[in-house]
Amino acid sequence: MATPWITNVRNTKTLTVYNGVGGGHWANIFGIALSEFNTFAKPVGIKAVKTGDEDAANIVMRLGDGVVKYEYDKTKYERNFSGTALHGLTRALSRDGVIEKAFIFLPARPQVTVFDNKGNAHDVMASQGVMKVIAVHELIHASCLDEMSDHGGDGIFYYPMAYNQMGKVYVPEINKNQTPLPPIRPDSSITGKMAALW
Numbered sequence: 082m083a084t085p086w087i088t089n090v091r092n093t094k095t096l097t098v099y100n101g102v103g104g105g106h107w108a109n110i111f112g113i114a115l116s117e118f119n120t121f122a123k124p125v126g127i128k129a130v131k132t133g134d135e136d137a138a139n140i141v142m143r144l145g146d147g148v149v150k151y152e153y154d155k156t157k158y159e160r161n162f163s164g165t166a167l168h169g170l171t172r173a174l175s176r177d178g179v180i181e182k183a184f185i186f187l188p189a190r191p192q193v194t195v196f197d198n199k200g201n202a203h204d205v206m207a208s209q210g211v212m213k214v215i216a217v218h219e220l221i222h223a224s225c226l227d228e229m230s231d232h233g234g235d236g237i238f239y240y241p242m243a244y245n246q247m248g249k250v251y252v253p254e255i256n257k258n259q260t261p262l263p264p265i266r267p268d269s270s271i272t273g274k275m276a277a278l279w
């Protein structure tokens with residue numbers, strides 16, 4: 082079930098996000114993902130902004146590969162997480178029915194399968210476009226739609242996406258919009274659900 086943020090965050094209509102992704106594959110994606118999220122979330126009336134203060138940040142974004150660890154209010158947590166998937170992991174920590182802090186883990190080395198001209202399969206790093214889709218998807222989770230059951234029926238908030246061999250992902254379900262992402266298209270069914278929680 083979706084969960085609203087704590088009132089003092091909701092009042093600001095702003096989510097502060099700490100950039101813990103470091104300097105590797107994901108280095109460029111952080112700023113692009115916030116900007117894309119803000120465009121997507123415009124109908125909700127909220128925005129995500131970068132902060133350098135990890136403790137005070139509403140959302141902490143990091144990479145994960147294997148076991149991921151996070152800590153909030155003296156409690157330590159641990160989860161298994163694949164560093165090669167095309168999906169991140171978001172844990173929204175809530176108390177009294179409202180989110181107080183969220184952690185996003187992005188797959189440290191997201192892999193896609195490509196085929197050479199002899200038809201042999203190889204696993205290679207996903208494109209920056211795919212990484213952008215993964216990061217925006219997780220920001221939507223952290224913004225309030227924090228459960229698997231909150232996923233949308235199509236587009237950016239569908240799960241799980243498939244790789245299309247052109248550096249993009251798409252919704253594999255039949256009879257769905259097969260248009261590749263990115264670009265990240267508007268989705269009023271998702272922003273409508275978000276707006277109800279803000």
Ligand SMILES: [Zn+2]
Nearest residue numbers: 218222232240
């Ligand atoms: Zn998801």
